Amino acid sequence: MADAVPDSRLVGDRSLRVGVIGAGMAGILAVIKLREAGITDIVCFEKADRVGGTWRENTYPGIGCDVPSHVYSYSFAPNPDFTRMFSPGHEIQAYLEQVAVDHGVVPHLRLGDEVVAATYDRGVWRLETARGHRADFDVVIAASGVLHHPRMPEIDGLDEFEGAMFHSARWDHDVPIDGRRVGVIGTGSTAVQITGALVDRVEHLSLFQRTPQWIMPMDNKLFSDDQRATFRSEPHRLRELRDFLESAFAENFADAVVDAKSERLERIEETCRANLYEHVTDTELRRRLEPDYRAACKRLVVSADFYDAIQKPNAELVTAAISRIERRGIRTDSGRLHELDVIVLATGFEVDRFMRPTVINGLDGRTLEEAWADGPTAYLSVSIPEFPNLFMLNGPNGPVGNFSLIQVAELQMDYILQLVHRLQAGLSTEIHATEAAMHEHEARRIEAAQATVWVTGCNSWYLDARGVPAAWPWPFRRFREVMAKPDLDAYHH
Ligand code: NAP
Numbered sequence: 126m127a128d129a130v131p132d133s134r135l136v137g138d139r140s141l142r143v144g145v146i147g148a149g150m151a152g153i154l155a156v157i158k159l160r161e162a163g164i165t166d167i168v169c170f171e172k173a174d175r176v177g178g179t180w181r182e183n184t185y186p187g188i189g190c191d192v193p194s195h196v197y198s199y200s201f202a203p204n205p206d207f208t209r210m211f212s213p214g215h216e217i218q219a220y221l222e223q224v225a226v227d228h229g230v231v232p233h234l235r236l237g238d239e240v241v242a243a244t245y246d247r248g249v250w251r252l253e254t255a256r257g258h259r260a261d262f263d264v265v266i267a268a269s270g271v272l273h274h275p276r277m278p279e280i281d282g283l284d285e286f287e288g289a290m291f292h293s294a295r296w297d298h299d300v301p302i303d304g305r306r307v308g309v310i311g312t313g314s315t316a317v318q319i320t321g322a323l324v325d326r327v328e329h330l331s332l333f334q335r336t337p338q339w340i341m342p343m344d345n346k347l348f349s350d351d352q353r354a355t356f357r358s359e360p361h362r363l364r365e366l367r368d369f370l371e372s373a374f375a376e377n378f379a380d381a382v383v384d385a386k387s388e389r390l391e392r393i394e395e396t397c398r399a400n401l402y403e404h405v406t407d408t409e410l411r412r413r414l415e416p417d418y419r420a421a422c423k424r425l426v427v428s429a430d431f432y433d434a435i436q437k438p439n440a441e442l443v444t445a446a447i448s449r450i451e452r453r454g455i456r457t458d459s460g461r462l463h464e465l466d467v468i469v470l471a472t473g474f475e476v477d478r479f480m481r482p483t484v485i486n487g488l489d490g491r492t493l494e495e496a497w498a499d500g501p502t503a504y505l506s507v508s509i510p511e512f513p514n515l516f517m518l519n520g521p522n523g524p525v526g527n528f529s530l531i532q533v534a535e536l537q538m539d540y541i542l543q544l545v546h547r548l549q550a551g552l553s554t555e556i557h558a559t560e561a562a563m564h565e566h567e568a569r570r571i572e573a574a575q576a577t578v579w580v581t582g583c584n585s586w587y588l589d590a591r592g593v594p595a596a597w598p599w600p601f602r603r604f605r606e607v608m609a610k611p612d613l614d615a616y617h618h
Pocket of ligand 1: 189190191192272278279280293310311312313314315316318333334335336424447471472473474526527584586
């Protein structure tokens with residue numbers, strides 16, 4: 126890519142140059158929507174050699190999406206071929222790759238080239254990649270994901286283990302699993318899926334639980350050949366199913382978790398408790414599996430098979446705290462050494478990184494590290510004051526957790542496009558949220574978060590360093606309303 130000549134004037138008679146960072150679900154979406162809007166001068170940078178983001182990176186056994194398939198897909202690209210109500214990861218990866226082909230994303234991709242720096246210079250974003258390329262853009266869309274940087278646990282002796290050890294998002298498929306002794310650390314959505322998938326393959330599975338989880342039951346129905354044929358021949362059926370699932374989710378879950386006093390939340394709790402009590406009859410095991418906090422306080426885990434899996438004769442729930450990792454396994458504070466061949470660290474992600482480690486410099490040399498010194502924040506998750514013409518998909522404090530992040534990103538992208546249109550039409554040259562708008566939004570968000578279930582007495586990745594949930598604390602319909610049209614008073618434009 127040649128160094129472009131800087132052009133600080135954004136004029137209405139030429140297409141904007143847009144750089145998209147990341148070719149996961151959100152980056153693919155950004156390219157498609159920009160093209161639909163007539164903007165074709167787009168480069169989508171992806172550090173890996175394939176599109177797919179989280180679905181490319183996470184290949185652990187049992188990986189699937191616990192958001193229904195027909196909600197966790199683009200509204201403009203329904204997929205009649207999903208085989209189940211909840212898709213396995215490889216189907217989502219294949220779907221994303223196909224959408225990228227079908228919707229003309231591929232020619233815009235620059236794979237295997239990580240953006241390491243982005244500097245705003247008088248109307249131009251200068252991007253620099255790890256391979257030494259430089260390119261200039263009028264607009265940058267950061268679509269770099271949320272659950273992206275693996276979090277390694279702080280456990281003594283991590284380097285001492287002589288078997289194989291890896292993070293769940295870095296699964297080493299060269300390591301044999303069948304017939305071996307495997308330890309899984311963690312009880313989040315990932316560990317629960319791994320447990321269900323591994324238990325019948327391994328000699329012994331030890332699940333190291335620091336905190337128990339409420340488990341929402343799921344019925345992962347197969348779509349029959351006839352159903353899928355109907356979805357193909359009568360696409361409105363698929364749309365109806367999607368609409369139904371979306372509104373059921375909003376009413377029964379999304380609106381419940383933001384109101385800790387709601388009856389709907391009580392119903393979620395009852396369902397989870399009944400699931401535990403029906404499936405786990407051994408009272409001692411049940412006691413150890415029962416959380417002492419409210420359901421959905423942590424990101425709710427959804428599983429069809431976890432309780433069956435953990436009760437199998439070769440499975441063991443270890444609730445003694447881990448004291449250290451040693452050459453031959455994991456020692457708990459009871460003094461017992463759990464001898465293992467493989468350790469899986471299902472210990473979650475650094476959730477406050479967003480575009481970082483890319484070095485981002487905004488107006489007057491203001492760095493993103495400075496802007497985010499007290500934690501990542503953005504006006505409506507989309508725009509950061511002093512970082513003009515830079516927009517984020519699935520940025521800080523948006524709807525996360527059990528939501529379809531595809532649905533969230535689509536609403537955000539439609540909103541962002543309205544701002545990009547202003548640039549394209551020459552109505553604005555620089556658009557970024559005002560400090561006042563961002564602070565006002567943050568103050569309201571933090572206040573509203575006090576009514577959510579996320580602050581009712583558990584520790585979770587939703588909570589930021591101050592203990593404030595880094596999430597959208599209002600009903601989902603409000604998110605839809607706010608994303609419908611930017612309030613230009615909130616922007617320098
Ligand atoms: P997570 O929810 O952050 O869970 C990490 C687990 O590791 C927790 O159980 C945590 O215990 C444990 N842990 C961390 N450090 C530990 C230590 N030093 N010693 C012992 N235990 C330790 O991570 P995740 O399961 O990977 O899930 C992250 C998110 O990814 C999910 O919440 C979800 O949003 C998404 N996800 C979605 C799906 C899906 O189906 N859609 C599937 C997988 C993941 P504590 O609870 O005590 O902190």
